[in-house]
Amino acid sequence: MANCHTIIVGAGSAGCLLAHLLAGQGISVTLIEPPSMPAAKNDRQRPARWLNLLGSADDWDFPTSAVDRLAGRSLRWPRGRGLGGSCRINAMIWFPPQDEDLREFASASRWSLTGLQEAYREVGAIVMPESPRWLSESSKRFLEAAESLPNSQPMVYQRVNRNGRRWNPAALLDGCGVNVIRAGVARVIFDDQQVTGVQVVGGETISCDGQVILSAGAIGSPLILMRSGIGPPDLLRECNIDVRVDAPAVGANLQDHIVMPVIFGVDPAYRFGSRSSVREIARWQTVGGGPLSSNIAECGGLFRGGRCQIHVTPTHYLAYPGSDETSAMTIAVDFTKPKSRGRLRIHSADPIAPPIIEPNYLSDETDLQITIDGVRLAREIAQLPPLSDWTTGELLPGRKRDSNESIARSIRRFAQTLYHPTGTCAVGDVVDDGLVVRGVENLRVIDASALNNITVGNPNAMVMTIATRAAGSMIDDGPD
Secondary structure, eight states, X not given: OOOOSEEEEOXXXXXXXXXXXXXXXXXXXXXXXXXXXXXXXXXXXOGGGGGGGTTSTTBOOEEOOOBGGGTTBOOEEOOBOSTTGGGGTSOOEEOOXXXXXXXXHHHHSSXXXXXXXXXXXXXXXXXXXXXXXXXXXXXXXXXXXXXXXXXXXXXXXXXXXXXXXXXXXXXXXXXXXXXXXXXXXXXXXXXTTEEEEEEETTSOEEEOSSOEEEOSHHHHHHHHHHHTTEEOHHHHHHTTOOOSEEOTTTTOSBBOOEEEEEEEEOOGGGOOOXXXXXXXXXXXXXXXXXXXXXXXXXXXXXXXXXXXXXXXXXXXXXXXXXXXXXXXXXXXXXXXXXXXXXXXXXXXXXXXXXXXXXXXXXXXXXXXXXXXXXXXXXXXXXXXXXXXXXXXXXXXXXXXXXXXXXXXXXXXXXXXXXXXXXXXXXXXXXXXXXXXXXXXXXXXXXXXXXXXXXXXXXXXXXXXXXXXXXXXXXXXXXXX
């Protein structure tokens, strides 16, 4: 028997916002998110401690397959576990969708550019991102140095904070009447080609008389589709899953930003330590300010005409907070529109089994060349006042690594994920222009996996913009 109108699978940014908006219009919503154990309270509340959340009980902490172009390394992919999804563990950066992002999605979806722009304004009024209440000396000097560069947009990043404290979209569920079930979802269930509900881990079935929306993210949503028989047919047969829809694009088109830290020493007087003084704690508790309100990745911006994004931290990017004895700042660079594409696969029908993540970083040579240019850009900025007479030398890659070949070797050894997986259920391929899964009825995908192209910057604001516009369309039962 149907027990709700709409089921939303996944309580991340998209899922929580969808549940809030739909329930606000009187729609009966059941939101399903796997159970979790919360990380330490101080880490969950204090922005400066967010890196302690990586690898914690709030993190799925997926390993990738070995990446040939990254010296055979396997990277850890943090993904939030629990209500709020990856907003439970992220750096809280609120980066507005760029015109390019909105145009690309508008061209593939049924929604106009104007409709998406209005949705962004609507979600901004809900999230209410705030400006930082404290900036490190590293950030202040970077911003002053970078403002003279042509074709550049240095900026202080707004944050998804409230009064200097971490905030995540799970707060939107308070008092809105959404039924929350803590369980993993094994697969969706069908009556012929019509989706009628989901089966959770353990075998229980939850039915609905409306739609099922997958908002489990760029990893979770394609895994559920594949376990439901929607995916690459050869792979499904290998996993003894009956093929319901031949959909080779499920799990393909995997995109992520890869970031290369360029690290400089600074005077020990400016070391950003992981242990806070009583005075700093009191300042944060009373006014939400001081170093504890820092999200570490405080500022940066778009450079080289938008081809490169920078994230500045007052720390040694690769050591902090595990070892914070080094006095350092980092100018981390990434190529905003990588051309490399990876894929996501399952190796069994077991919903507990971890995925096979093949990010395929740097498989397109353009990605490497522009990242090399980003390293040179970071060095150029560090040579500008007031950074030039303040840093004490380049720690990584190190000035002796000056040729393209030696910089490339450093990138292969030290580059990291920027935690932005997208594209694995792309609009136009896996879902239609209304985000309905092709080949079945009553099933949508609304999350980062639906992006056909990765965003220029951090994707969270764009994902919430899409969720807002999709919810409006579902409520109105029509396009713009």
